[in-house]
Amino acid sequence: MATHWTLGCDAADPHALAAFWAGALDYVPEPGYDDPDGASIVDPDGVAPAISFLRVPEGKTAKNRLHIDIRVAGEPPWDLAERERLIRAKADELQATGATHVREQHYDGALGHVVMLDPEGNEFCVA
Template sequence: MATHWTLGCDAADPHRIAAFWAIALGYVAEPGYDDPDGASIIDPDGVGPAIGFLRVPEGKTAKNRMHIDIRVAGEPPWNMAEHEQLIRAKVAELVTAGATAVREESYGEHLGHVVMLDPEGNEFDVA
């Protein structure tokens, strides 16, 4: 059996960043978690790990060494035209929620993923 784990994240505004990632991942606020300096989101189906956000005084100073890849089309093989439409739709949704699109990366002639920044400047990909 796999070990249960939680992804812990530093944040300037834990509630704002938790709300963003809940939208991005289809998560919900963890019931009963009530902390002004922290927030936690969970997979409503109980499959994915919980993600906790704790307020820290220092800001982000460098590129993150680990990041989340959001796979909107599941696992390959994909219909590449449909895959690109799913990526672009998710990118637009996340820009509306406060993210910034940084650049597009291609696999040959097809869109592979879009590099983005969350509202606190943490890098992630939509693939």
């Protein structure tokens, strides 16, 4: 059996960042977790790992060494036009909620993923 784990993240505003990621991942606030300097979100189905956000005084200063890939297009084989539509729709949705579009990565002429920043400048990809 796999070990259960939680992804821990530093944040200037843990509750705002948790709200952004809850929307991005279709997560919910962790029941019973109430901390003014922290927030935690969970998969409502209890399958994927929890993500916690803790307030820290320092800001982000370098590129992430670890990041989240939001995989909206499913698994291969893909209909490339539908895959691109799903990626672009999710990227647009996230941009409307505070993410920043950085760049697109194409492979053999097809959209591979969109690199974005969350509201605190953490890199992630939509694929």
